[in-house]
Amino acid sequence: MKAETPKTFDPKIWEQKIYQQWESSGGFKPAIDKKKRPYTIIMPPPNAYDKLHIGHALFVTLEDIMVRYHRLRGEPTLWLPGADHAATASQIFYEKKLRQEGKSRHDLGRERFNDELMQFMLEQRNTMEDQLRRLGASCDWTRKKFTLDEDVSQAVVYTFKKMYNEGLIYRGKRVINWSPKSQTGLSDLEVVHKEVEGELTSIRYPIKGGGEIVVATTRPETMLGDTAVAVHPRDKRYKDIIGKVVVLPLMGREIPVIGDEAVDIKFGTGAVKITPAHDPNDFEMGQRHNLEEVEVIDKNIKITKAGGKYAGMKAAEARDKIIEDLDKLGLIAGRKKFVHSVPHSERTGEPVEQLLSEQWFVKIEPLAKPAIEAVKKGKIKMIPKRFEKVYFNWMENIRDWNISRQLWWGHRIPVYYLESDRSKFAVAFDVQEAEKELGGKVVQDEDTLDTWFSSGLWPFTTLGWPEKTEDFKYFYPTTVMETGHEIIFFWVARMIMLGLYCTGEAPFELVYFNGIVRDKENQKISRSKGNIIDPMEMVEKYGADALRMGMMMGTAAGQDTHVDEDKIRAYRNFANKIWNAARFINIKSPDAKDVTDIKLGAEDKKMLDEFSGVAKDITKLMDKYDIGQAGDKLYQYFWHRFCDECIEEAKLRLEDDKTKDSTGAALNYILKNSLKLLHPFVPFVTEAVWQTLYQEEGLLLTQKWPAS
């Protein structure tokens, strides 16, 4: 560096060039050494069509810091990037796009719809990948994966087949959550409960042989499908009524009064109408008491033929009509406003309908048990640890997993039915295999798999499993899964269960949970709130290093983090500080000797000692995954200790011939090694300085960490 080198670090000149050097150098690829344990992170794949938002910037920053740190430590380090087909989100997204063009997916047909969407995805994916590059993500692009890659899809079928053969996947009729808008079933996790003000209607059900029993409901129209009335077996009021028969009003059907512990004595009259086809609790009760399931609402939320004279009406219309009719008969015992929680689709926001439907399920208990064990025994650790409790709590109360989705986009369920007899089916890789097995023409199941089914296999399908590839053998189990705590059940739990089931090993050693990004008013960053910070705009304005520092400073695992533009600007200044400290040292001492080749003064030794203490502290913090603290310590040290004090005090000694050389050597040593410590956090500016000063030693990317 010379006095005339620019006074400011200009990210625009450097970033792209440096990234290309890194990538083409092969430095992102792990230096495989069978004697060393690899450090592996499989990237949580962003949606292929996503533009990166600030949440992505956070996870990319954190993972890149981990990966760069371990790479500098000399470990064979793999960060494997990917893209997700994000079944539900993508289909909804693309259908919306079609609608704007005045089309629907049915105009295209399944095949064309999927082809077009695939085309679109692959195009968009380039944008997403470019954005990862701009953030400085040091991942191995030669190993990148897409969740719909041929080999990944094969692995999905393989797993489905194995689970089916071992009795872990079954087809069954259950009450499921049905999203009318997207016309698909949802898992319990895809449903959120919202408080809604509704109406609680009390209805008199006449008892055959005299008397009546009053039940209350928020969904009077479901009474058409009632097949019992339940009371608590120890409820004194109804002691003599259990076993009697009531006549279902409007329908005239005779249904029993049953006793079941699940009934809450204190609620309402203590008697509840049971509709096994439209309520999961009622369904379970129906199973216990062998009740008939009468479906009265269909997938378009209209009353079915079983609904008698109400058939064909929309459920809401039927509700009003039924109340009117009951009222005429004097059977309404009361109506009152009632706030209750109603399940809504997490995706579309609409209320979901609970319907009886035939779906594929994963029997979860045999998978959950070992998954609980793995965490209990410490085979998998979570940071922060408190999420282990959250995990146990959910896993211990887990229910079977509905994996069918009535979507077109995604992994199609690998089940083929014999055309001539649909009760016969085979699980197969393709039509030929199925036809061979069934001995006739076959049709494939129309449904696709829950996107989290294939995502659950991600830590090993990305490495080539079920083939015993070199990568799989070497890198699996992986080291860290870094992701958001909001998907601990959706994803993390499923990866652990499926990982243990498929490979016999826990898929990773450590789960690091990042928090949610909020703005300075503590609001969640979201488009609807209008407070989005576009990471690419920030990179454009302040450089990737500044954005990265802004993302990670003050973060702790599992803790929400705050960003705003001021913060990012402040760290742009930090990048500049590094640049200028280097300029100064190099201008004053362009031919600095190695500290081992020169007699050092007392002040020099003190500076060096202090530096090695800092390097040790940083190392300790990094090993604890206390990344925010490590960043803060470094920032503090480099700027306010090294620059403000060490360099300032050294200025005099640099003017004195007796101390000039040794001081220069010491400053140079600290600068050079600080670049290594700083590199995981601010990779671009440190690399830019390194290449300007120490080019003959190769890229900073793969230097040796200056502490142990």
Place this chain on the structure above:
RNA sequence: GGACAUGUAGCUCAGUUGGUUAGAGCAUUCGGCUUACAUCCGAAAGGUCACAGGUUCGAAUCCUGUCAUGUCCACCA
């Protein structure tokens, strides 16, 4: 209904096993183009450590309770 997290300067956060006058950065104010950097340097101001009890020679730190904020789970006929 249950669980968890957080509450320290205007804002974002440190504060190690309890130990002098509670620390940074950003923002603010003042003074400086001092031979790397004005994307800078120096200085100042700013705190009842959410609140109330308790343990202790000593509490931001440990215990109990309260309040506020946020998150998750369960569920409501």
